[in-house]
Amino acid sequence: MANDDHRTVVTGQRKWTMDRVWRTALAAAMIAACLAAMAGSAPAKPAARAGERDASFGKDGKVTIGFPSESAGASGPQYELPFEFTPGHQKMAVAPGGKVVVAGASKVVRFLDDGKLDPSFGKGGVVTVPRPTGGVFVLTGVAVDSLGRVVLVGLTRPLPTNSTPDPVISSATVMRFDADGRPDPTFGTDGRLVTDLGLGAPAAPGGTYGGPSVGLRSVVIDSQNRIVVSGGYVTELAKCERSVNSKGFVARLTQTGALDPTFGAGGIRALGTIASLGQLAPFSGGYLTAGTGGPFCSAAEGPAQLLTAFNADGNLNSAFASFSFRTLKTVAPIAMTVTPSGKILLLGNEQHKRVYHKVTKVEEGKKVVKSVGKTIRYQAVVRLLPSGAFDPGFSRTGSAKYLDPESGSFSALTADAGERTYLVGNLGKRVSPSPHNQTLRRTFFLGRLTPKGVYDRGFGTRGKVTTGFGGPSSAVATQVALDAKGRILVGGNVITPELQSGGGFAIARYLP
Numbered sequence: 001m002a003n004d005d006h007r008t009v010v011t012g013q014r015k016w017t018m019d020r021v022w023r024t025a026l027a028a029a030m031i032a033a034c035l036a037a038m039a040g041s042a043p044a045k046p047a048a049r050a051g052e053r054d055a056s057f058g059k060d061g062k063v064t065i066g067f068p069s070e071s072a073g074a075s076g077p078q079y080e081l082p083f084e085f086t087p088g089h090q091k092m093a094v095a096p097g098g099k100v101v102v103a104g105a106s107k108v109v110r111f112l113d114d115g116k117l118d119p120s121f122g123k124g125g126v127v128t129v130p131r132p133t134g135g136v137f138v139l140t141g142v143a144v145d146s147l148g149r150v151v152l153v154g155l156t157r158p159l160p161t162n163s164t165p166d167p168v169i170s171s172a173t174v175m176r177f178d179a180d181g182r183p184d185p186t187f188g189t190d191g192r193l194v195t196d197l198g199l200g201a202p203a204a205p206g207g208t209y210g211g212p213s214v215g216l217r218s219v220v221i222d223s224q225n226r227i228v229v230s231g232g233y234v235t236e237l238a239k240c241e242r243s244v245n246s247k248g249f250v251a252r253l254t255q256t257g258a259l260d261p262t263f264g265a266g267g268i269r270a271l272g273t274i275a276s277l278g279q280l281a282p283f284s285g286g287y288l289t290a291g292t293g294g295p296f297c298s299a300a301e302g303p304a305q306l307l308t309a310f311n312a313d314g315n316l317n318s319a320f321a322s323f324s325f326r327t328l329k330t331v332a333p334i335a336m337t338v339t340p341s342g343k344i345l346l347l348g349n350e351q352h353k354r355v356y357h358k359v360t361k362v363e364e365g366k367k368v369v370k371s372v373g374k375t376i377r378y379q380a381v382v383r384l385l386p387s388g389a390f391d392p393g394f395s396r397t398g399s400a401k402y403l404d405p406e407s408g409s410f411s412a413l414t415a416d417a418g419e420r421t422y423l424v425g426n427l428g429k430r431v432s433p434s435p436h437n438q439t440l441r442r443t444f445f446l447g448r449l450t451p452k453g454v455y456d457r458g459f460g461t462r463g464k465v466t467t468g469f470g471g472p473s474s475a476v477a478t479q480v481a482l483d484a485k486g487r488i489l490v491g492g493n494v495i496t497p498e499l500q501s502g503g504g505f506a507i508a509r510y511l512p
Contacts, residue, residue: 048511051448051460053467054487057509058115062469064494066501067104070136077168080295082232082246082276083155083215084140085170090505091142092479092491095150100489102505103142103152105129108177110150111507122181129175132156132194137173141219143227148179153229155215156194168234168244169211172197174219174227174257188257197251197259197268202234202244209237213244218280220287222312226260227253230289232276240297248277248291250310264314273302281338284320284386286311288344290336303327307336307344307388321388330399331380339415343391347413347423348380350404377404381413381421381453395453405445411478416486416512419451424477424490427466443468444477444508446490467508469494475506486512 053061070087077085090104098113107128110121117125129152131137140154157170171194176187183191196212203209213234220228229251236245249270252263259267271277277291287310293302305328309320316324331348338344356371378401383394390398404410407428415421424447428440444467448459455463469475473496481489487509494506 049460050456050458050512051446051465052511054509054511056114058111058507061510062467062506062508063111063115064469064496064499064504064506065102065109066499066504068106068501069503070105078242079168079234079237079240079244080242081168081213081215081234081244082248082292083170083217084138085155085157085168085215087136087138089139090491090493091139092481092489092505092507093142093144093150094481094483094489095144096146096148098483098485099148100483100507101142101144101150102491102507103129103139103150104505105137105139105154106131108142108150108152108181109505110181115507115509120180127177127181130192132173134159138170138215140215140217141229143219143221145221145225147225149184149225150177150181151175151219151221151227152177153216153219153227168202168213168237169209170213170215171195171211172214172216172229172231174216174229174253176227176257186256193253193257197233197249198266199233199249199268199270203236205237205239209234217276217278218289220280220282222252222282226255228280228287229253230277230280233270236297238297243295243297245297246275247272248274248289250277250280250287250289250314252314262313267314269310269314271308274306274308275302277308279333279336281336283309283338283344284317284342286313286317288320288336288338290333290346305329305332320386326384326388328382331382333382335412337414339419340417341419342386343415343419344384344386344388345413345415345421346382346384347410348382350377350379350409352377377409378402379404379410381423381449383421383453393451400453402447407440408442408445410445411476411492412480414480414482416482420456421449421453422480422482422488423447423449424480424492426476426492431472440474441468441472442474442476444475444490444492444506446477446480446488446508446510465510469496469506470498472497482512488512 093101100111102109110118112118135156138154143151152175155170156173174193176184201209201212216229216231218230232248234244234246247270251268252260274291277289279290307326309317309324311317333346335347356373359372382399383391385391405427408426410425425445426442427445428442431439446465448456450456475494477490477492479491491507495503
């Protein structure tokens with residue numbers, strides 16, 4: 001009993017002490033709250049939710065900018081070319097200081113960190129891209145270097161005329177603008193380089209074609225602010241109805257726009273077994289490209305889809321996959337990115353499959369089990385290790401299939417330092433229930449996957465976010481990037497009567 005009484009006394013003392021501490025802390029908190037109220041301080045805002053639009057950017061996290069429609073006439077190429085020949089693309093790139101650049105063939109726009117047009121760039125944030133005399137500039141890529149200089153790449157092609165048979169003539173084109181938007185006088189000729197890169201004109205039946213057929217498809221800036229490009233060029237116009245013989249290449253330029261003699265063979269590395277090299281990314285001290293092995297008009301075709309790794313000197317990186325090449329049989333990538341940890345992410349094109357489930361119905365008083373079929377649309381995401389092998393940490397096999405958004409699809413992807421994957425695209429909703437009106441209104445779609453490849457339920461609504469741009473607008477997300485603060489930038493085409501041009505480019509920024 002004495003011991004029990006002792007425990008009771010000690011317990012009582014502890015309770016009295018804790019009550020006294022609690023009352024003192026409560027009184028202090030009340031005094032602090034009163035002082036804060038007297039000082040006019042506002043209550044703390046609730047913590048932002050991952051996937052929430054960044055209200056400090058534009059209006060409610062969104063901005064739009066008009067771009068005029070681009071046309072090169074009704075005449076198109078007769079052949080399947082190893083580069084993009086049709087104008088009308090807008091591209092987005094992150095710039096230093098939280099800024100964002102959007103480029104088209106006719107103008108370049110730069111936004112400040114708050115989403116307003118940057119008055120220190122061009123005229124009120126806009127730079128006009130001069131149109132080549134007698135030609136058309138087709139934009140395929142934009143990048144910004146560490147000095148804030150904006151680089152545009154693509155091709156210049158002549159305006160089609162009745163006297164232009166089989167219009168395939170084009171020249172690789174690179175432009176560089178200073179950080180204030182003026183053409184860089186130290187680059188090319190008045191900031192522009194239009195060249196065949198020394199590749200010459202293709203052979204043609206009866207002789208040589210009337211001009212080169214070279215185009216750039218992608219661009220990156222290396223750690224020394226040198227411009228690295230990828231693309232393809234036509235080597236022969238044979239007697240095939242649709243195909244040509246071509247080669248893919250990567251090239252690196254000096255600060256003045258000349259081919260860098262320390263890279264490849266005189267600044268360029270062309271591969272005879274690859275028809276075209278497309279998406280380009282820094283990788284393992286060098287570069288990685290996604291390319292195609294065909295079609296060719298003659299000779300044997302290479303693999304349909306493959307990755308090719310290059311060292312920083314432009315030679316093949318034999319440490320990657322099988323002697324620097326990785327063929328892709330399970331996915332035909334429409335987008336590729338290299339993660340901060342050096343892993344490779346690929347987004348495949350849209351596929352369809354038929355699935356069946358059993359349904360029990362009552363027919364003539366009897367239960368009947370029938371199989372009901374449904375077509376689903378999906379796209380595959382593949383993650384590879386830096387060696388080129390499948391990453392077993394992603395969906396166990398390195399590959400996973402994701403159902404497309406309703407009446408939409410995925411178009412691009414990227415990843416953060418935590419190996420979370422961001423997928424963007426669009427979803428479509430009917431504007432009318434009438435079966436005679438099939439018009440869809442499209443909105444941005446953004447999804448985040450965990451490092452293991454499942455939707456991250458802590459992001460948006462079960463890992464997904466949709467964003468519209470008001471009224472009767474229709475928007476399709478085509479690009480995604482992360483800025484230096486980890487904020488997610490999603491950009492794409494928008495059609496809206498709120499822009500005088502009727503359409504242009506839209507950006508939404510989200511909190512991570």
